[in-house]
Amino acid sequence: MTATITHIILDAADKCIPNKIITVRKDQPPWLTNEIKKKIRKKNRIHKIAKRRNNSKDWNKFKKIRNEVTNLSNIDDSSTILPVIPFNVSPTINETELNDTEVEDILSIINPSKASDPDLINPKLLKEASAILKSPLCKLFNLSLRSAVFPHQWKRANVSPVFKTNKPNDVKIRPISLLSVISKCMERCVYKHVYNNLKQNKFLSNNQSGFTRGTQQ
Secondary structure: OHHHHHHHHHHHHHHHOOOOOOOOOOOOOOOOOHHHHHHHHHHHHHHHHHHHHOOHHHHHHHHHHHHHHHHHHOOOOOOOOOOOOOOOOOOOOOOOOOOHHHHHHHHHOOOOOOOOOOOOOOHHHHHHOHHHHHHHHHHHHHHHHHHOOOOHHHHOOEEEEEEOOOOOOOOOEEEEEEOOHHHHHHHHHHHHHHHHHHHHOOOOOOOOOOOOOOOOO
């Protein structure tokens, strides 16, 4: 069923949607001030010089400016006192049944600028066609929940290796996985039910601010 829905979506996209290649630039984070950006540009210039000349003087100069950028970017939380959060056991969540409305709500907030997933389904397509796709996807999500089977197709990921540092001769990398957008929509729907259960039964401490609604993460 998963493969069938994926095929139908892709086939409709090929027939009805023209392709265009664009470059998407992300918004700058609020902590990235003009001073930090100026330092970063200076760091990049010095890094190029150090790579070209490859001598200890230039590399030391680069390390110095790199540390300055790091210090400017760090937030001082040394005086923060962590609260004591009591341990609670949540009651069992009843069988989760999703509906078309909540699936459409999740589809409508998809970030259209994200890259296509391993299924090659563009996120913008899912967002724009949310009114049409909500019902078949809702049935698919509920079938997955009732059968306790997560489709194998959604377990695939496009993995891109990214270097951990800019140090010369440093080959340490970290994998960045691009997962199925549809599977992440289902996860968001399930998350809503889990979160509401914890909230209604007061198992979230008032001191819990990260990854909760209405707070900065």
